[in-house]
Amino acid sequence: MITLNTKKVLPFIQKEAVTALKPQVMNAMQMLEKGTGEGADFLGWLHLPSSITDEFLSDIEQTAKVLRDNCDVVVVAGIGGSYLGARAVIEALNSNFQAYSAQQTAVVYAGHNISEDYLFELMQFLADKRFGVINISKSGTTTETALAFRLLKKQCESQRGKEMAKKVIVAVTDAKKGAARTLATQEGYKTYVIPDNVGGRFSVLTPVGLLPIAVAGYDVRAFVKGAVEMEKATSVDVPFEENLAAQYAAVRNALYSTGKKIEILVNFQPKLHYVSEWWKQLYGESEGKDGKGIFPASVDFSTDLHSMGQWIQEGERTIFETVVSVEKTRHELLVPSDEQNLDGLNFLAGKHVDEVNKMAELGTQLAHVDGGVPNIRLSIPVLDEHYIGQLLYFFEKACGISGYVLGVNPFNQPGVEAYKKNMFALLNKPGYEEESKAIQARL
Numbered sequence: 001m002i003t004l005n006t007k008k009v010l011p012f013i014q015k016e017a018v019t020a021l022k023p024q025v026m027n028a029m030q031m032l033e034k035g036t037g038e039g040a041d042f043l044g045w046l047h048l049p050s051s052i053t054d055e056f057l058s059d060i061e062q063t064a065k066v067l068r069d070n071c072d073v074v075v076v077a078g079i080g081g082s083y084l085g086a087r088a089v090i091e092a093l094n095s096n097f098q099a100y101s102a103q104q105t106a107v108v109y110a111g112h113n114i115s116e117d118y119l120f121e122l123m124q125f126l127a128d129k130r131f132g133v134i135n136i137s138k139s140g141t142t143t144e145t146a147l148a149f150r151l152l153k154k155q156c157e158s159q160r161g162k163e164m165a166k167k168v169i170v171a172v173t174d175a176k177k178g179a180a181r182t183l184a185t186q187e188g189y190k191t192y193v194i195p196d197n198v199g200g201r202f203s204v205l206t207p208v209g210l211l212p213i214a215v216a217g218y219d220v221r222a223f224v225k226g227a228v229e230m231e232k233a234t235s236v237d238v239p240f241e242e243n244l245a246a247q248y249a250a251v252r253n254a255l256y257s258t259g260k261k262i263e264i265l266v267n268f269q270p271k272l273h274y275v276s277e278w279w280k281q282l283y284g285e286s287e288g289k290d291g292k293g294i295f296p297a298s299v300d301f302s303t304d305l306h307s308m309g310q311w312i313q314e315g316e317r318t319i320f321e322t323v324v325s326v327e328k329t330r331h332e333l334l335v336p337s338d339e340q341n342l343d344g345l346n347f348l349a350g351k352h353v354d355e356v357n358k359m360a361e362l363g364t365q366l367a368h369v370d371g372g373v374p375n376i377r378l379s380i381p382v383l384d385e386h387y388i389g390q391l392l393y394f395f396e397k398a399c400g401i402s403g404y405v406l407g408v409n410p411f412n413q414p415g416v417e418a419y420k421k422n423m424f425a426l427l428n429k430p431g432y433e434e435e436s437k438a439i440q441a442r443l
């Protein structure tokens with residue numbers, strides 16, 4: 001199992017401050033379990049891992065095979081919760097240089113921005129490729145995704161023919177509502193349903209995450225198995241003291257109440273960059289409301305020690321960090337010895353590169369604690385499907401608990417609508433006439 005170490009927060013908060021939150025944390029866990037808290041309509045993720053059937057996974061694997069057999073590139077079109085989970089897992093498992101490999105079906109992403117250059121360059125890149133699309137949108141109406149899909153559908157049909165396009169376009173959307181559903185029904189695409197009771201940022205264990213992960217060639221069964229193990233390990237019956245999710249939720253809320261308003265998710269493996277992006281959405285959208293919430297930020301070390309390191313070491317003391325530490329690398333590489341030793345690195349000769357990385361990690365932890373930054377450490381034995389399944393479910397569970405302890409509804413995101421309303425008014429979208437007039441007066 002992945003493990004959690006909170007010893008290095010103790011110079012900053014008393015153990016009792018964490019224990020004092022036990023009743024609130026246990027209450028939050030009961031609220032999740034019994035569905036008595038706000039946002040209870042969106043608790044489908046809670047026991048999702050253990051409810052996934054073998055039959056369902058076989059179907060996902062079969063669809064992934066159709067896409068892999070017929071495509072060199074598959075575009076995952078989606079934004080926020082409709083793409084970050086898949087990207088987090090795929091990039092954590094991919095080779096760092098996967099983009100340059102012609103061996104596997106490549107997964108690329110669209111529908112998460114409105115950049116004309118991005119879309120143009122993507123279409124140019126796809127122009128000589130056998131490509132397919134997984135169109136993911138729960139609402140089926142998200143502008144970024146719908147716009148990208150409109151372009152990709154046309155290109156796929158003209159490049160590959162209407163019949164093949166039908167085979168290599170898959171829709172993951174609401175069971176009934178939304179334009180993506182209407183279009184998929186009309187065109188006869190293979191479709192998957194995003195359950196009503198699972199919000200975007202909690203949907204990585206639905207087809208939203210599982211299909212792209214399988215298309216990328218990874219073992220969705222091992223991923224789900226890891227999540228099932230964590231579902232058990234963090235269940236309401238597991239005592240507070242032994243429950244990873246309860247502990248993490250308690251510690252971060254205890255830190256928040258002492259003025260630590262920013263949490264930085266840290267990795268020492270660049271492959272974890274998108275796990276941090278996924279985590280930021282999960283915690284940012286779940287907790288940042290009603291004028292409250294820890295601000296989730298992230299850094300990739302040791303890279304960012306040479307940019308953000310100064311701020312973290314000596315800037316305003318409002319931060320704490322959570323380090324996702326990978327115990328064992330997938331590959332081995334020793335530092336070679338050099339006769340001339342002009343770079344002075346012979347003291348490292350014969351050591352694993354990872355040993356140097358681990359000492360950077362330990363040195364950073366000690367330096368940051370000395371500098372006033374509480375440190376939480378999550379250890380993953382190795383970066384594989386199974387442990388990533390554990391990790392993502394752990395963060396989901398802790399997020400649900402933490403949000404309720406904070407006193408917010410962790411399962412809505414009303415603030416996300418504000419920019420959309422203005423954008424539609426500025427673009428004169430039908431139905432936004434009043435808003436258009438009002439916004440013109442403000443320009």
Ligand code: PA5
Binds near residue numbers: 080136139145202285
């Ligand atoms: O977590 C969320 O609910 C959001 O990030 C959504 O996933 C995101 O806005 C995309 O929405 P949709 O899937 O409806 O296109």
